[in-house]
Amino acid sequence: MASAPSLSTAQPPTAVSLRNRCTLPPLPSHRIRPSSSSSSLSSRLPTLRSVPIVSRCAVRAALSTVDRSATPVESGDKKLLLEVKDLTAVVAETGQEILKSVNLAIYEGEVHAVMGKNGSGKSTFAKVLVGHPDYEVTGGSMMYRGENLLDMEPEERSLAGLFMSFQSPVEIPGVSNADFLNMAYNARRRKLNQPELSPIEFWAYVYPKLDLLNMKADFLNRNVNEGFSGGERKRNEILQLAVLGAELSILDEIDSGLDVDALRDVAKAVNGFLTPKNSVLMITHYLRLLEFIEPSYIHVMENGKIVKTGDISIAKTLEKEGFKAISEM
Amino acid sequence: MAALAFPRHIHTAPKPSFFNNKPKTKLRTRISVQSSLTPPQLGFSDPFVLELAEALEDSLPSPSSSKLSPLEKIRDVSSETLLSTPWPSRKDEPFRFTDTSFIKNSKICPVSRPPPQSLEAPLASPEDTQLLHLAIVDGHIVDSSSNMSGLPDGVYVGSLSNATSESLVKRVGEFVCGFDWGDLFWSINGVGAPDLAVVYVPAGCRVENAVHLRYYSVEASDVGSNKLPVSNPRVFVVVEKGGEVDIVEEFMGGDPNRCYWANPVLEVVVGEGGKVRHSYVQNQSPCAAHIKWTSVRQDAESSYQLVEVSSGGKLSRHNLHVQQLGPDTVTELSTLHLAFNEQTQDLHSRLVLDYPRGSSRQLHKCIVANSQGQAVFDGNVKVNRYAQQTDAGQLTRSLLLEPRATVNVKPNLQIIADDVKCSHGAAISDLEESQLFYFQARGIDLKTARKALVFSFGAEVVSQLPDASVQKKVENQIRELLDPQ
Ligand SMILES: Nc1ncnc2c1ncn2[C@@H]1O[C@H](COP(=O)(O)OP(=O)(O)O)[C@@H](O)[C@H]1O
């Protein structure tokens, strides 16, 4: 059959210079209020801290009693890494509100998990933290080490130590994984006033990291995420984390689409980064990841809000009764 | 032999209106996609063309021998057609988006004196001179600047006038006037070509190393002088049955303030089962006019592959015509046009399939990164009545990086045969925001990310250049465009 040609694949043009990326106005300062004023979560958090259930960190009990609102940045010898208050955000294009007041505080060395039904806003929260242009912050604050994230471009947030692994990373045809990683790593070295690595020097640096994730060397020659299976994409995200390092890793559904072996590799790599200084915020839909990476806190997100925060026992309830039971607790 | 009947059923895409189904984006970039047929040209004598034809004839020595050489045959046929062809205007469909008035309004002067046989300026880097290469300067073949050592027996690369083999001259003579799809510029070349370079590959012969054709325009005027020296290089490639060769054409500009007009023609005849891989790199001066013709005839089971990267010239146009002479041919065309300056980059391609089981793949990409820059693409693929079981694909992708950057694309498949597999698509876009963000999220700033993505857009074509050194050179050229010093 002769197929009639069509131009249906033609797409509208977009002019670059029209794009207005990441120019969110600084939020009025009166928005930043002590965390206890608004949500039940933040007022509950200090209490939670005094009852450490998962004691990955022996010092936790000692620090948890410090009044956070009095010293918002320092907490004993533990530093506050990320503090999100009353954060609201909309889809930039449509104005649809997705995040409806999110509150969260993460200290150095902590592992947090955000759970919740599909569509509850978990990925949006992660993307807003790293400055995704699809969303616009309409209220609240996000402070990272005392700095306002809203004043920082996405690349500055990354260089400051924030790393998000994408739930669905994009393909970048024509750019090899090796070149991409090398570029990203050199951006870090520039920031640290260190000499950049040539492709050969970089190869020597990255090679051992592949082993860590049970990845073959030819992975580096392939184009970024192009034709990657779901599992390969996840491994690739973690490879990037391994290469670039991070103080706060936000892992969005790093477990979905992975078989048990792959999950073990990924979890092993993530656990490898955990130091008393590095923190992890993992977003998951499933409980099984929690068997591999133990969280100190579990937050349950529903309809753009964190409706509950607790310890690993929340997970047990979830397993038995689902998210509904949690939000009604 | 299949009749070249005028198509009665032409499947062309409906003429879409300006795409603006994305309301958010203001349409500052001008785009038009349309499909209409070329009206037949009316013939009359254009005084301007007449004058040009005379000037061209005067610039050449009168024929020496009484016997008509292939070059003289070309001249005769060309002057005939030239006199009935007017200078194209924007009203003529093939030049609707390509304004040639820049040439017409200049004082065109045919290059008359042959270039010195020893060129002082190093035309190429030392490692380049090791390659098999033919230097073509202002249309003349310069032997002293060429290196043709180590060619297999029976292979000839050089001026036809120096060829000693009678049979070779006769063989070329059989083909030279077998193409009648040309336009004014084709005829201008035919009248003004001072020399005919020939690449001849005998039956069954595989030429191991690529043959590089290096074109230079030595005679040039200064920017602002309004003088435009024109040269007409002409090359004929004959690959006999089962022969194989790689041809690399490089057009080099040198000093960016030099104005000239290069009007080259390359003809290729690929015999049965023959294989030609053709690379074409156009890096002319940003003040130059460059109008090129490539005409390819493919016999049964032959294959022709073109990889083009054009970035130079103020006005650059490539007229590409590929004609099937038998069944089971393979044709692959990959072209990349870059308009980073105030310039026009135009590809007019036509692929005519008249025999069964041909396979063709065409990919045309262009990047317009200047608000005064323009890319034009008219890509016609004709699948005629006897071309059953043809597999034809055509894809064009354009990247517009500045407001008011313009692209005019007219991809069109005309299908008359009914048992064929054809696909095509056209996409015009800016860089993907999600991809840019991915770079940023890994600490790479927007400017660097954009450069990497623009580079990778072109890489799909550039990576197909068979010669690694040519590929590297082109990559460096593109890097320079992205990062002007
Ligand atoms: N860019 C977007 N455009 C339109 N709607 C969006 C966009 N991003 C998220 N949403 C909507 O916001 C809600 C939350 O999405 P998401 O954050 O991906 O949820 P989760 O990760 O918890 O499954 C969903 O209803 C989704 O359709």
Ligand SMILES: [Mg+2]
């Ligand atoms: Mg999600």
